[in-house]
Amino acid sequence: MRHDKAAMIIDLARGMAASAEGLSLADMQTQLGAGRRTTERMRDAVLMLFPQVEEISDPPSKRWRIRGGLSAFEQAPTATEMLELTKAAAGHRAAGEAARAAALEGLERKVKAAIRSTTLNRMAPDLEALVRAETIAVQAGPRPTADETVLAEIRGAVLAERPLSFIYARPGAEARTRSVAPCGLMFGRANYLVAADRESGRIQTFRLDRMSAVEAGEGTARPPADFDLGAFAGQSFGIYQDEIEDVVLRIAPEGADEARGWRWHPTQTLTEEADGSVTVRFRASGMRELAWHLFTWGEQATILGPQRLKTAMVEALAAAGRALERAQI
CATH class of the missing domain: 3.30.70 (Alpha-Beta Plaits)
Structure with a gap:
């Protein structure tokens, strides 16, 4: 079997191991970017090489997953993959996003800790050379901030579908206490909470650096059933939302x-x-x-x-x- 086919099989196995609900044939086609017949051959090859694959009935189709993950040998990252993780963390830190940088740096340490020492030693010189050879150009513009405590409170409220209260202060306006149903976060030139006002139901954006006393409340506060954060973000040229x-x-x-x-x-x-x-x-x-x-x-x-x-x-x-x-x- 050609090397590129072997890589596709390993990559497909990783996809099955990374998905809790398993991959359908359509999911596999999307991941591989291949036609149905090629995808079926790749799936059959994974089934042959990885006997731990589970087949799950999900009418009208089926799904396949690998429970328990793959071995360190099959999961070892490349120097290029580690470089992109390092650069992403460095980019967040250069942009003033200390909390998001710390999260990626923690992930980098965990990945390196899971790699066999022989593989890590072999990768280290290439990774060091690539890190020295590439950098991120910092663009002029607002310096976004995202306090780790605030992010954790918002994310906790989103996951638990609880209301979020905070004091919001805009330049030239009196600070107000707001109570919202959090819908998600948007990161960019400035960082924003996207939320539905609990009284009017109107979707609004709030800059994180203008929020204080952020606290998740009691009870339930769900976003509108038809709300899609990606679609909402795609409506605007930037962040600010007004008439389309x-x-x-x-x-x-x-x-x-x-x-x-x-x-x-x-x-x-x-x-x-x-x-x-x-x-x-x-x-x-x-x-x-x-x-x-x-x-x-x-x-x-x-x-x-x-x-x-x-x-x-x-x-x-x-x-x-x-x-x-x-x-x-």
């Missing part, structure tokens, strides 16, 4: 190549124009954040719609102009 609109941008020919490789939004479509320019369309909220981003495109980006985005850009330009005028006084 159809955005149309024209990127000039000199910026078209970069625009084609840019991920503007999950709903984006790109249209090639006769003059070499590119028209980008997507549906999103967060016009102010989008206007800020469009500053980086300079003269290459033209806003065709909506009007609210044009207004946001004009207001941002005016604010920048006023700041320059003050600096010249």
Whole structure:
């Protein structure tokens, strides 16, 4: 059997061992990125090589899992995999995310502790060389914060479906005590709690660095039954949520190549124009954040719609102009 097929079999076995409910044939196809016949052959090879595989009836289909995990030999990570874990932890720490960095660093220590000493000794020189050869460029922008105690309280409330209370203070507004049904967390340029107001049911976002006295309460507070955090996050260009609109941008020919490789939004479509320019369309909220981003495109980006985005850009330009005028006084 070719080496790449052997790697696919081991990877599929790892997937079966990592899933508590087991993998269906459709799950296996997704993991392998292969057709049904190839996936069936890979599954049969796993069944032959790993007799501990359990077959679970899940009408109208079946699932397969490996209880008890795999041996250290079959699970040893590569130097590249360990490098990505190290870089992810370093990236969080460089961005000021000490709690999330500590969690990944703890995972890294556990993984290394589980590796056989001979394998770890063989990997160490390559890992050290790769760590020295790669780094993460820290981008200018807000320095997000996520207190470990606050994160633990929020995550506990999410898992237990309990209400969450906290004091929320926004600049220029009086601090208020809020009581919400927590829906999840969004991490980005700033870190946010996504929650449903217990009185109105309205989904709102709250910056973690503006929250204090965070405490899970008694009783039950569930998110709306149809709420999807991924779909909610995908509505906005950034984090801020407001009215969703159809955005149309024209990127000039000199910026078209970069625009084609840019991920503007999950709903984006790109249209090639006769003059070499590119028209980008997507549906999103967060016009102010989008206007800020469009500053980086300079003269290459033209806003065709909506009007609210044009207004946001004009207001941002005016604010920048006023700041320059003050600096010249």
